[in-house]
Amino acid sequence: MTEVQDPSTPATEPEGESVEEVRVAVVIEDEDDIRALLSTVLAQAGFEVHGAADGTTGVELVRTHSPLVTTLDVNMPGMDGFETAKRIRSFSSTYIVMLSARTEEIDALQGLEAGADDYVAKPFRPRELRARIDAMLRRPRQVLASDGQEPAADGEWLEHHGLRLNAETRIVSVDGNDVDLTRSEFDILSDLLRAGRRVRAKADLALMLRGDQYAVNDFVSDSDARAIEVHMANLRRKLGESPASPRWIETVRGVGYRLTA
Structure with a gap:
């Protein structure tokens, strides 16, 4: 549904007044119900959410929308979560939360080595996942410059x-x-x-x-x-x-x- 603007409302923000940056998240998950649940959890946390059912589409969504957070399933048809994480990490500093029913140490090791920031076992509790994401967002993240390089060194x-x-x-x-x-x-x-x-x-x-x-x-x-x-x-x-x-x-x-x- 298209929102109709009140004629009495200015078309633009007053000069000098900043607009809060929209937080974007990408959900890469092949199961429709889990993808919907993750999208709901992130939307309730204030994110604009984009979803993908496979790794290839998910990588392109990350490239297009530059999300702050990306959730990623491990077991997907075609390109699995480990390879998807590696491809995302090659160009993006998005926070990656990997989700999987595989809880063996080697699986967590693969996920972290692929560039994930956290590895969460399925089934997960939405409140716990939200808490983990909130905790990650309080930690500084390295932002790449427009040319893909790290910023100039400064500070201690x-x-x-x-x-x-x-x-x-x-x-x-x-x-x-x-x-x-x-x-x-x-x-x-x-x-x-x-x-x-x-x-x-x-x-x-x-x-x-x-x-x-x-x-x-x-x-x-x-x-x-x-x-x-x-x-x-x-x-x-x-x-x-x-x-x-x-x-x-x-x-x-x-x-x-x-x-x-």
């Missing part, structure tokens, strides 16, 4: 044995070479660099990734702790570090992680 740099991290521009480099990290990997590394030699438990890191709204609920499940292990394994691989002989991050067995001396 954290350094440790040739590893440099800029919290404002979200740039990481090792011995002068840039390292491409997901948001979760970056946030974990930033947290560890700020902590120095203080040990950060897996539970601490999991709560950090959740966001401030979980401050009153410090329960961390086994899957949360395992997700931290997966992120850490990916982080070390990208940095080129061996867990057996670490240059930057050492494991404190049974507790968590800290910087090397």
